[in-house]
Amino acid sequence: MPLSLHNTLTRRLEPFQPLAPPRVTLYTCGPTVWNYAHIGNFRTFLFEDLLRRYLELSGYDVFHVMNLTDVDDRTIKAAAAAGKRLEEHTAPFVAAFFADCDYLRIRKAHVYPRATQSVPAMVRLVQRLLDTGVAYRGEDGSVYFAITKFPNYGRLSQLDRREIKVGARVASDEYAKDDPRDFALWKKAEPIDEQVGAAWDAPFGRGRPGWHLECSAMSLDQIGQCCRVETLDIHAGGVDLIFPHHEDEIAQSEAATGKPFARYWLHGEFLNVGGTKMSKRFGNFLTARDLREQGVDAAAVRLLFWQTHYRQPLDFNDDALAGAQEAAKRLGEFHERVRFVGSGPTRARGRGTLAQLAQRLQADFRAALDDDLNAPRACGALFEFMRSANRELDREAAGSEDAQRAQAALAEVMSVLDVLPTPKQLDSGLVAWVEERIAARDKARKAKDFKEADRIRAELKARGVEIEDTPSGTKWRVV
RNA sequence: GGCGCCGUAGCCAAGUGGUAAGGCAGAGGUCUGCAAAACCUCUAUUCGUCGGUUCGAUUCCGACCGGCGCCUCCA
Numbered sequence: 001m002p003l004s005l006h007n008t009l010t011r012r013l014e015p016f017q018p019l020a021p022p023r024v025t026l027y028t029c030g031p032t033v034w035n036y037a038h039i040g041n042f043r044t045f046l047f048e049d050l051l052r053r054y055l056e057l058s059g060y061d062v063f064h065v066m067n068l069t070d071v072d073d074r075t076i077k078a079a080a081a082a083g084k085r086l087e088e089h090t091a092p093f094v095a096a097f098f099a100d101c102d103y104l105r106i107r108k109a110h111v112y113p114r115a116t117q118s119v120p121a122m123v124r125l126v127q128r129l130l131d132t133g134v135a136y137r138g139e140d141g142s143v144y145f146a147i148t149k150f151p152n153y154g155r156l157s158q159l160d161r162r163e164i165k166v167g168a169r170v171a172s173d174e175y176a177k178d179d180p181r182d183f184a185l186w187k188k189a190e191p192i193d194e195q196v197g198a199a200w201d202a203p204f205g206r207g208r209p210g211w212h213l214e215c216s217a218m219s220l221d222q223i224g225q226c227c228r229v230e231t232l233d234i235h236a237g238g239v240d241l242i243f244p245h246h247e248d249e250i251a252q253s254e255a256a257t258g259k260p261f262a263r264y265w266l267h268g269e270f271l272n273v274g275g276t277k278m279s280k281r282f283g284n285f286l287t288a289r290d291l292r293e294q295g296v297d298a299a300a301v302r303l304l305f306w307q308t309h310y311r312q313p314l315d316f317n318d319d320a321l322a323g324a325q326e327a328a329k330r331l332g333e334f335h336e337r338v339r340f341v342g343s344g345p346t347r348a349r350g351r352g353t354l355a356q357l358a359q360r361l362q363a364d365f366r367a368a369l370d371d372d373l374n375a376p377r378a379c380g381a382l383f384e385f386m387r388s389a390n391r392e393l394d395r396e397a398a399g400s401e402d403a404q405r406a407q408a409a410l411a412e413v414m415s416v417l418d419v420l421p422t423p424k425q426l427d428s429g430l431v432a433w434v435e436e437r438i439a440a441r442d443k444a445r446k447a448k449d450f451k452e453a454d455r456i457r458a459e460l461k462a463r464g465v466e467i468e469d470t471p472s473g474t475k476w477r478v479v
Numbered sequence: 480g481g482c483g484c485c486g487u488a489g490c491c492a493a494g495u496g497g498u499a500a501g502g503c504a505g506a507g508g509u510c511u512g513c514a515a516a517a518c519c520u521c522u523a524u525u526c527g528u529c530g531g532u533u534c535g536a537u538u539c540c541g542a543c544c545g546g547c548g549c550c551u552c553c554a
Contacts, residue, residue: 029554037554044554073552157549158482184552211552238554243482245552268554269484275546279553307492307502313485313547320491323503330502333516368493376493380501390517394510450512457514468515475516 003058003370005234006311008242008265009156013372018233019263024060025227026052027219027262029237029245030112032069033093034078038285039301039316040271040278042104044238046302047268047310047373049106051236053416054369065222066109068094070116071198072211079196086196087116100288104298105418113218115209116198121221122209123202125256126186130204134255138176141188141205147181150251156265157243183248184210212248216261220253235262239269268310275315286316299332300325303419306375327383329479332421334386337393338410341403352397354389358409361385365413375417382413424478434465438474441467 003016018024028048031037037045048066055062069075070090079089094114101108115122126143129135134149147153189199189206198208209217223229230253237246246265253261270277273284291301304324308314364381368374389406392398398406414420437456444452460467460476467476 031554032552041554047554069552159550214552239484240549240553243549248552270548270554272485272547275485277548277553281553303502304491309493311484312492315491317490319489319503323491326504327502330516337517374493376501380493383501387518391519394518445512448512454513466515469511470516 003054004372005264005266006372008246008267011158014264016264018060019229019231020227022059022061023227024055024062024233025223025229025231026055026062026064026234026236027215027223027232028064028066028109028235029215029241030066030068030109031093031097032072032074033090033097034072034074035093035280036096036287036289037100038278038280038287039291040285041238042100042288042301043271043305043314044236044268045101045106046104046305048236049104050306050310050373050375050416051234051266052107053418054373057412057416063223063226064107064109065111065113065219067215067218068097068112068114069211069214070094070114071208072115072214076192076196076198076208079198080192084196086198089196096289103288103292104301111222113222115214115218118214118218118221119200119209122186122213122217123200125213125217125220125252126209127203128256129185129252132255134251135185136178137204138178140176142176142184142207143186143204144177144182145185145248145251145255146178147183147251148179150255152254153251154247156247156250159243159247183212183244185213185252186210212245213252215245216249216252216256219249220257230257230259232262234264234266236266236268239267242267269313272313272315273317278316296321297325297328297421299328299419299421302417303328303331303379306379306417306419309376310373328419328421331382331386331419334390335410335414335420338389338403338406341393341398341400341406352392352395352399352402354392354398354402355405357385357388357392358402358405361409362412365409369416378413378417382417385409426478430463430478434460434463434476438467438476442474 004013005016006012007014026048028045031041031045052062052064071086075086075090079086082089126135129145130137130143135143135145138144186202186204186207187193187210189208193199193208199206200208219232219235220230223232235246235249242265250261272278276282276284278285288301292298300321301324304316304321305314307324361381361384364384365378368377368381371377392402437460441453441456444450444456457467464478465476466479467474
């Protein structure tokens, strides 16, 4: 069964067919680096990571572009408030974003164009739209897109015409537009823009790019350079970007190129807290670095997110996270167990059903992800495999071929989900101490001095060391 | 007002026109000196409410209740 994806353009599940297989051009709306990204933002980036990884596992040659919005209303305001130049203010947040991505094991995009470094492409795009006649200079010196000149406007968000909410705030630049629904492509430079260094010269006036324009220009620029095309295979982002951001991107891009901007539009749902969208605005947010400082393993975050479909809202709370943390821990132990089948205490003899179980895992896993990236179902397949494989291993019914198949299947699954806990860093002093304590405890156990043995176990536990007596000796791990 | 999403066990959730995956938590059991880990068993006669279509609906349609989002350069 081929990969099917839910396309926001049609609101349907569609078989995925890239323009020129095996190449897939993927553009994902990146962060606005005015502040730290929160884990709601990262839910979207992780959904995109899942998409990217599964496309690659499926044999596609993905060219992934993620932009960094380093000039827009918020970055300018934040820089001005901090009394800094734009670049000075955004640099640490760019660095933080990459660090957070590393922590969450997000596969790197191939390019990260920055708005401030892509101004020439933006100016060219605006000029092209002016030449085509779909853009015009407003009385205020800004350049606007005339949505009435683009008949398809509203297709993505399913609006025949954009209705303005009754009583909605009237923008201060309203008077300058021909139609209140038109949006800015290029904003005339204001004193605050000059103050932070967010203004560029252009044939149509000194100013700065509108947010929507940035994504159109950067995506077209990148896929043009790399692949000589003007149509993206996939454009992804959060549902809140459908309107107006992505709608406007389509208008700008298609009015300029005359070609479909993106074949598939994918949108991830929100991360909620107590039923409400996680947002800086609401103050109910948590950053990736918060989680890292709390000692939360990225594996737990990823697993938690995978256990809800990307098009469903996910309600975040500590119980759910703790549950994922526990499940990730079990997966880690299982993985270790499978890794040492045949080479360690687990005897490998004959041939059991493990190979077949592994085969089923692979089939179920792919079938689940082929179905619009149904990661929750893929996780279900993984857990079922873990249980049945553990049963086989308990029976010591696995042979070396079984082991190989199981290891290969797990590796494949993990190449996409990547939910094994990060190995703990152990210093040699601790290791020596633990080994000495375990030796002392074994001695006590041999002497049937269970009181002493239990005391040592408690002593180890107090230092975060859990032990497990097995037929081949005492195992330990740091929790 | 326009467009859209959600309501499944204590928590997180998948799902199908034919009678409820999975994870966490909980209970009992096997194993163990005791534990731990692993495994086994149990834990929603029921999927917000009320109607309708149907032989049959959690799944389709309608209404309603409740929660939420976008329409304000939000992932």
